[in-house]
Amino acid sequence: MTPEHERLCDVGPWRTFGPYLAERQWGTVREDYSADGQPWTFTTHDMARSYAYRWGEDGLGGISDNQQLLCFAPAFWNGQDPILKERLFGLSGPEGNHGEDVKELYYYLDNTPTHSYMRMLYKYPQHAFPYEWLVQQNARRTRNDAEFELADTAVFREDKYFDIFVEYAKAGPQDVLITITAHNRGPQAAPLHVLPTLWFRNTWAWGDDDYYPDLRATNRGHIAVCHRDLPGLALHADGAPELLFCDNETNAPRLYQAAPRPGAKFFKDGLNEYVMGGRADAVNPDRGGTKAAAHYVLTIEPGQSQTLRLRLGPDDLAAPFADFDQLVAQRRQEADAFYGALQHDLASADARAVQRQALAGMLWNKQFYNYDVRRWLAGDPALPAPPAGRLEGRNAGWRHVRNHDIISMPDNWEYPWYAAWDLAFHAVPLALVDPEFAKDQLRLLCHDRYMHANGQLPAYEWQFGNVNPPVHAWATFRVFKMDQKQCGGTCDVVFLETIFHRLLLNFTWWVNRKDTAGRNIFEGGFLGLDNIGVFDRSAPLPAGVYIEQADGTAWMALYALSLMRMALELAQTNPVYEDLAGKFFEHFLAIAQAMTGYGPHDIDMWDEEDEFYYDVLNSPQGRTPLKVRSMVGLVPLFAVEVLDDELLQNAPKFLARLNWILANRPDLAALVSRWQEPGKGDRHLLSLLRGHRLKALLRRTLDEAEFLSDHGVRALSKYHQDHPYVFRTDGQSFTVNYDPGESTTSLYGGNSNWRGPVWFPVNYLLIEGLQRFHHYYGDDFKVEFPTGSGQYSTLLAIAQQLTERLTGLFLRDEKGQRPCFGADAQQQTDPNFKDYLLFHEYFHGDTGQGLGASHQTGWTGLVAKLLQPRGK
Numbered sequence: 001m002t003p004e005h006e007r008l009c010d011v012g013p014w015r016t017f018g019p020y021l022a023e024r025q026w027g028t029v030r031e032d033y034s035a036d037g038q039p040w041t042f043t044t045h046d047m048a049r050s051y052a053y054r055w056g057e058d059g060l061g062g063i064s065d066n067q068q069l070l071c072f073a074p075a076f077w078n079g080q081d082p083i084l085k086e087r088l089f090g091l092s093g094p095e096g097n098h099g100e101d102v103k104e105l106y107y108y109l110d111n112t113p114t115h116s117y118m119r120m121l122y123k124y125p126q127h128a129f130p131y132e133w134l135v136q137q138n139a140r141r142t143r144n145d146a147e148f149e150l151a152d153t154a155v156f157r158e159d160k161y162f163d164i165f166v167e168y169a170k171a172g173p174q175d176v177l178i179t180i181t182a183h184n185r186g187p188q189a190a191p192l193h194v195l196p197t198l199w200f201r202n203t204w205a206w207g208d209d210d211y212y213p214d215l216r217a218t219n220r221g222h223i224a225v226c227h228r229d230l231p232g233l234a235l236h237a238d239g240a241p242e243l244l245f246c247d248n249e250t251n252a253p254r255l256y257q258a259a260p261r262p263g264a265k266f267f268k269d270g271l272n273e274y275v276m277g278g279r280a281d282a283v284n285p286d287r288g289g290t291k292a293a294a295h296y297v298l299t300i301e302p303g304q305s306q307t308l309r310l311r312l313g314p315d316d317l318a319a320p321f322a323d324f325d326q327l328v329a330q331r332r333q334e335a336d337a338f339y340g341a342l343q344h345d346l347a348s349a350d351a352r353a354v355q356r357q358a359l360a361g362m363l364w365n366k367q368f369y370n371y372d373v374r375r376w377l378a379g380d381p382a383l384p385a386p387p388a389g390r391l392e393g394r395n396a397g398w399r400h401v402r403n404h405d406i407i408s409m410p411d412n413w414e415y416p417w418y419a420a421w422d423l424a425f426h427a428v429p430l431a432l433v434d435p436e437f438a439k440d441q442l443r444l445l446c447h448d449r450y451m452h453a454n455g456q457l458p459a460y461e462w463q464f465g466n467v468n469p470p471v472h473a474w475a476t477f478r479v480f481k482m483d484q485k486q487c488g489g490t491c492d493v494v495f496l497e498t499i500f501h502r503l504l505l506n507f508t509w510w511v512n513r514k515d516t517a518g519r520n521i522f523e524g525g526f527l528g529l530d531n532i533g534v535f536d537r538s539a540p541l542p543a544g545v546y547i548e549q550a551d552g553t554a555w556m557a558l559y560a561l562s563l564m565r566m567a568l569e570l571a572q573t574n575p576v577y578e579d580l581a582g583k584f585f586e587h588f589l590a591i592a593q594a595m596t597g598y599g600p601h602d603i604d605m606w607d608e609e610d611e612f613y614y615d616v617l618n619s620p621q622g623r624t625p626l627k628v629r630s631m632v633g634l635v636p637l638f639a640v641e642v643l644d645d646e647l648l649q650n651a652p653k654f655l656a657r658l659n660w661i662l663a664n665r666p667d668l669a670a671l672v673s674r675w676q677e678p679g680k681g682d683r684h685l686l687s688l689l690r691g692h693r694l695k696a697l698l699r700r701t702l703d704e705a706e707f708l709s710d711h712g713v714r715a716l717s718k719y720h721q722d723h724p725y726v727f728r729t730d731g732q733s734f735t736v737n738y739d740p741g742e743s744t745t746s747l748y749g750g751n752s753n754w755r756g757p758v759w760f761p762v763n764y765l766l767i768e769g770l771q772r773f774h775h776y777y778g779d780d781f782k783v784e785f786p787t788g789s790g791q792y793s794t795l796l797a798i799a800q801q802l803t804e805r806l807t808g809l810f811l812r813d814e815k816g817q818r819p820c821f822g823a824d825a826q827q828q829t830d831p832n833f834k835d836y837l838l839f840h841e842y843f844h845g846d847t848g849q850g851l852g853a854s855h856q857t858g859w860t861g862l863v864a865k866l867l868q869p870r871g872k
Helices: 003-009 131-140 252-256 270-277 324-342 349-364 373-378 388-392 420-433 435-444 472-486 493-513 550-571 577-596 645-649 652-664 691-701 760-780 795-807 825-829 858-867
Strands: 063-065 070-077 105-111 117-125 161-172 175-184 190-200 214-217 223-226 233-237 242-246 291-300 305-314 366-372 402-408 546-548 615-619 622-626 640-644 683-687 725-729 732-736 782-784 792-794
Touching: 003 324, 070 161, 070 175, 070 270, 105 349, 117 324, 117 349, 161 305, 161 324, 175 190, 175 291, 175 324, 190 214, 190 233, 190 270, 190 305, 214 242, 214 291, 233 291, 242 270, 270 291, 291 305, 324 349, 324 420, 349 420, 349 858, 366 373, 373 388, 402 420, 402 435, 420 435, 420 472, 420 760, 420 858, 435 472, 435 493, 472 493, 472 550, 493 550, 550 577, 550 615, 550 640, 577 652, 640 645, 640 760, 645 652, 645 683, 683 760, 691 782, 760 792, 760 795, 760 858, 782 795, 792 795, 795 858
Parallel strands: none
Antiparallel strands: 063 070, 070 190, 105 117, 117 161, 161 175, 175 305, 190 291, 214 223, 223 233, 233 305, 242 291, 366 402, 546 615, 615 622, 640 683, 725 732, 782 792
């Protein structure tokens, strides 16, 4: 039990303050009150400094309390920029040639589960920040061109930049020590303005609560926090900087050429106007308001650094900095001890550093997410009513949603909103360090404030009604078993039982809504795989036309097996669940029967000639397989479960029902892979794949000319590089090519690509599937790896090889290179770059270079779990 473990036992107060401030609030659906539903243009980056947000706040490497009433973040100015650097810059969806994209360099370096210690790095150029250049260059580029990045502007050449480390250490639950250290990496002395900024989220301008908090300078030189819910706090600033005050109010004259809100005089952009424009009238001379900053003006010599210290804590501290350095050092040591306990079996120093940064990113991407859909649709009493069409537009069917929680985000800038299947994957690495938070996240999506009354889980903010793969049950049971292991065998049955009952509703929704013909063949739309299909799988099709989805059906097989396994676990202490285990066993058999062509409807998604699963376009003219060799056809590998005799003997009613089905329904018994033959250690296998199809599918999966790359399994076969798939209908042609890098299509905004890159979540499920198959077949079952090599390996050894290829994206190879950095020489060799990692959304299918969202896109955090040595 390290001190951080002890704090984890005191769950509530130590989590009051954390990294809950978004990196981007502008351009989100929550802040969009437009008539056309285009959030990117309703609130832009340029507007953000002057616009008081309705639903949340953003900042650069900042923190807030868990209700986001009080926020803190540093702001900077290098003497060259046209605006104060208060938030990160990036391109909106329409501006980027591959969709939205942050154009900054920042890294999440450390974090503990209670946020007792946190550290991040921001790289700030000393040249004027190239805002317009980034926009113009990307506007000129097509989807076939690479993105124009900040490093391409040469602002980091000659090392003319600052490395700014922002460090937080808690002396107590509401006592945060803040250190900002700026290193001048350049060859010349350079100026730097630092403005540690404190402000209140605007809760008073909307017509439902007129309580007005206050920040006020005191005669002791600190900023007193006057808020009914945060009593007795103050921001203490070391070194007697100038204190500046304005208000978190919209600057309506600047944005709309309109009168400000009654009583509003000093606006949100007051600090910017004072520092940049020298406008003394932009800040309050009475030194009070709802936004305040301590203004430090530094000159840093080449190769040198300067450190600033602040403390957000009790206002009655007589000597706030007397024990400051000692406390920061202590929390840093405690963070080392916490991760030392986790990593005691991880021998490689490089692997330990990668895992720790991956987990730091997972923890930094916790965000206060606030969205009341009913209020958002209707508008606020104090503001003009939104356009009438809004009431029937986006998310209108989700009026019950009221989110006011700390949630794990996919990426705090590029995806600052939760997504159902992302969140399920996030829970697995989070359970390594904070199983209670991981369980809370899984429970949250099943709450009445999230789940629809019809049982559907909300997909994501852009359109709650879209459909993600149903992996919630898989993640729930996975986290349950991880928690059980960490607790020495103690089971959180209440957690498992709570979510199981909610998922019964969700499973029923799938059966009723996504099985058009009632034949246990499922659809689901794009299912989170964006452009993987021939065309948009969520788009409306002509009457009588629909797509039978191989992945949708296999996901449902995995769902049924996961619920069956959950029910069997619950049946160990409550026999009532044996019947439900039997129900989901039969559901699995029905899906397997339908998918493999042995059922009454003569449906088979398996192509005997290609020995691969394909989506099928069903129309009045017949059924047409869409012969794209993609991850769609590999999802059946995930739907596998192994049951031990001991588990079955403890569920006698389930076993009796199972044996009756297998004895009296030989058509179904034939679908269960070698059920009658005990496997290794009297285990029994449930899978969509019997021996021949398993080997055939693995032959393609493990072929380096198809799916297998040096960095994992691609989402699309490289076969399509020389053999594009073309589908022709009604005079139109739709083509799928192998695109190993960024997307060259506009499907779903074009910002994600499933036509060739390597994606962590599906690779992770593939590895787990292989491990389960090996658990049944044992070492006697071997397949060629790689295909065509003449070398044969067990499925467990192959799973380990795939793990090493995925973790190898981040680890230094024999040449000292990290594949995720690509050909960027500065990142590969510069001592101030080479050990700072980005955890991208996906990775180039040939080179391994990181692509897409760059800052700990949550499911890439699975690398932390893959790096953790497996228990026996």
